[in-house]
Amino acid sequence: xxxxxxxxxxxxxxxxxxxxxxxxxxxxxxxxxxxxxxxxxxxxxxxxxxxxxxxxxxxxxxxxxxxxxxxxxxxxxxxxxxxxxxxxxxxxxxxxxxxxxxxxxxxxxxxxxxxxxxxxxxxxxxxxxxxxxxxxxxxxxxxxxxxxxxxxxxxxxxxxxxxxxxxxxxxxxxxxxxxxxxxxxxxxxxxxxxxxxxxxxxxxxxxxxxxxxxxxxxxxxxxxxxxxxxxxxxxxxxxxxxxxxxxxxxxxxxxxxxxxxxxxxxxxxxxxxxxxxxxxxxxxxxxxxxxxxxxxxxxxxxxxxxxxxxxxxxxxxxxxxxxxxxxxxxxxxxxxxxxxxxxxxxxxxxxxxxxxxxxxxxxxxxxxxxxxxxxxxxxxxxxxxxxxxxxxxxxxxxxxxxxxxxxxxxxxxxxxxxxxxxxxxxxxxxxxxxxxxxxx
Numbered sequence: 001x002x003x004x005x006x007x008x009x010x011x012x013x014x015x016x017x018x019x020x021x022x023x024x025x026x027x028x029x030x031x032x033x034x035x036x037x038x039x040x041x042x043x044x045x046x047x048x049x050x051x052x053x054x055x056x057x058x059x060x061x062x063x064x065x066x067x068x069x070x071x072x073x074x075x076x077x078x079x080x081x082x083x084x085x086x087x088x089x090x091x092x093x094x095x096x097x098x099x100x101x102x103x104x105x106x107x108x109x110x111x112x113x114x115x116x117x118x119x120x121x122x123x124x125x126x127x128x129x130x131x132x133x134x135x136x137x138x139x140x141x142x143x144x145x146x147x148x149x150x151x152x153x154x155x156x157x158x159x160x161x162x163x164x165x166x167x168x169x170x171x172x173x174x175x176x177x178x179x180x181x182x183x184x185x186x187x188x189x190x191x192x193x194x195x196x197x198x199x200x201x202x203x204x205x206x207x208x209x210x211x212x213x214x215x216x217x218x219x220x221x222x223x224x225x226x227x228x229x230x231x232x233x234x235x236x237x238x239x240x241x242x243x244x245x246x247x248x249x250x251x252x253x254x255x256x257x258x259x260x261x262x263x264x265x266x267x268x269x270x271x272x273x274x275x276x277x278x279x280x281x282x283x284x285x286x287x288x289x290x291x292x293x294x295x296x297x298x299x300x301x302x303x304x305x306x307x308x309x310x311x312x313x314x315x316x317x318x319x320x321x322x323x324x325x326x327x328x329x330x331x332x333x334x335x336x337x338x339x340x341x342x343x344x345x346x347x348x349x350x351x352x353x354x355x356x357x358x359x360x361x362x363x364x365x366x367x368x369x370x371x372x373x374x375x376x377x378x379x380x381x382x383x384x385x386x387x388x389x390x391x392x393x394x395x396x397x398x399x400x401x402x403x404x405x406x407x408x409x410x411x412x413x414x415x416x417x418x419x420x421x422x423x424x425x426x427x428x429x430x431x432x433x434x435x436x437x438x439x440x
Contacts, residue, residue: 022228022229023228023229023230023231024147024228024229024230025231026143026144026147026148026231029143029144029147029216029220030140030143030144032220032221032222033139033140033143033219033220033221034136034139034140036220036221036222037139037219037220037221038221039135039138039139040132040135040136040139043128043131043132043134043135044132046128046131047125047128047129047131047132048128049128050121050124050125050127050128051125051128053121053124054118054121054122054124054125057117057118057121057122058118060114060117060118061114061115061118062106063104063105063106063283064104064105064106065102065103065104066102066103067100067101067102067103068099068100068101068103069099069100069101070097070098070099070100071096071097071098071099072096072097072098072099073094073095073096073097074093074094074095074096074097075092075093075094075095076093076095077090077091077092077093078090078091078093078298080298080299088298088299089298090296090298093294093295093296093297093298094294094295094296095292095293095294095295096291096292096293097290097291097292097293098289098290098291098292098293099288099289099290099291100288100289100290101286101287101288101289102286102287103284103285103286104283104284104285104286105282105283105284105316106282106283106284107280107281107282108281108282108283109278109279109280109281110275110278110280110281111274111275111276111277111278111279111280112275112278113272113275113276116268116271116272116275117268117272119268120265120268120269120272123261123264123265123268124265126261127258127261127262127264127265130254130257130258130261131258133254133257133434134254134255134257134258137254137431137434137436138431139219140431140436141427141428141430141431141436142219143216143219143220144423144427144436145423145424145427146212146215146216146219147216147230148234148420148423148424148427149212149420150209150212150213150216150230151230151231151232151233151234151420152234152416152417152419152420153205153208153209153212154209154230154232155232155234155416155419156205156413156416157202157205157206157209158232159409159412159413159416160198160201160202160205161202162412163198163405163408163409164195164198164199164202166384166388166405167191167194167195167198167405168195169388170191170194170388170391170398170401171188171191171192171195173391173392174187174188174190174191174398175188177394182394187398190398190402191398194402194405213227213228234419234420234423235423236367236370236419236422236423236426237426238367240360240363240426240429242356242357242360245356245360245429245432245433246353246356249352249356249432249433249434250349250352252433252434252435253352253432253433253434254434255348255352256345256348256349256352257434259341259344259345259348260345262341263338263341263342263345266334266337266338266341267338269334269337270331270334270335270337270338272334273327273330273331273334274331276320276327276330277320277327278320279317279318279319279320280317280318281315281316281317282315282316282317282318283313283314283315283316284313284314284315284316285311285312285313285314286311286312286313287309287310287311287312288308288309288310288312289307289308289309290306290307290308290309291305291306291307291308292305292306292307293305352432355428355432356429356432356433359425359428359429359432360425360429362421362425363422363425363426363429366418366421366422366425367422369414369418370415370418370419370422373411373414373415373418374415376411376414376415377408377411377412377415379411380404380407380408380410380411380412381408383404383407383408384401384404384405384407384408386404387400387401387403387404387405388401388404
């Protein structure tokens, strides 16, 4: 069913002739980003390259075969003076040299470096997969935060519209009171000013929603100008506990797993550098062919025609003795890289625990504030209702009504902010844990 829903979404997202905006769900936003997001696609491309490298890893253990051939024509003038005093001279001596060879070299031992490199390429695939997963977790987190930021701004817009309705009722009542001689002109003017201020706020809020949608469109990598609606509620997971988040987090955090895999790759690099200290043994073989054809010679002992062909084979052994400490330097650099990566892992693990604890404190705080503001919004609405009824009856002043309205507006802003910040803290905790895709 989900696949059908995604297809339905794509049809309307990319169809510019849609007559009205469709409702975009968080799951559809995430699915679109996973398919189109540029950062994820770039990470996948790196992973594909690593997989291609590994698919040819065993080729390093195969022999190298090369063929060479050449045809050379010479036209020389020669002059010789022999030991007996005889002079020999000839011009326009033409020679044709034909050569061909087929050479084979097979490294049969290089300190096991070829096997280490093969295993390193295999680890590189896993590193690429972890890179993709880390990028996916980050992108999904950004998509969800941006999506619910749109929901937040939508709720904020609804609160503004509700305030505008109240101000319109207040303006009408002030005008009626003025017409029957029970009101004053300043009350009418103030009600109109407050209404105009709310209209300006509505325009700013609509612009902010459009801008936030543009950010979400960039994360989903969809065309500019695509319009859609979002849900009007922000669901909160109230079951998160610090123990659950911390449990096995070092084995699920994408960032830590990526750093650990980087250490594994660095260890393979160190083993490669150490293998360079050992001899290299190669089996070599060649088939050679050469032919020389001279048009004339000035030395009677020189051949007019000469041809050689034959097969040879043997072993080559290369023993590193001294190379200006290059190998030693490479080994020390590889070991220093491992030490640096291990220190980075310890720092990231410590930072991860701190981030989890801080975000969980924020999550708990926002949860408490959310409960408090849900109570406050009920009280504020009741207070505005009472103040407006008293204003209708002429018992309350316009200042009392405006103060009640302001309290309602502030309570609404705090409630919307608390709900969104709770969702942000929840999403961040799951991102740090590494299962934001699963839990959302």
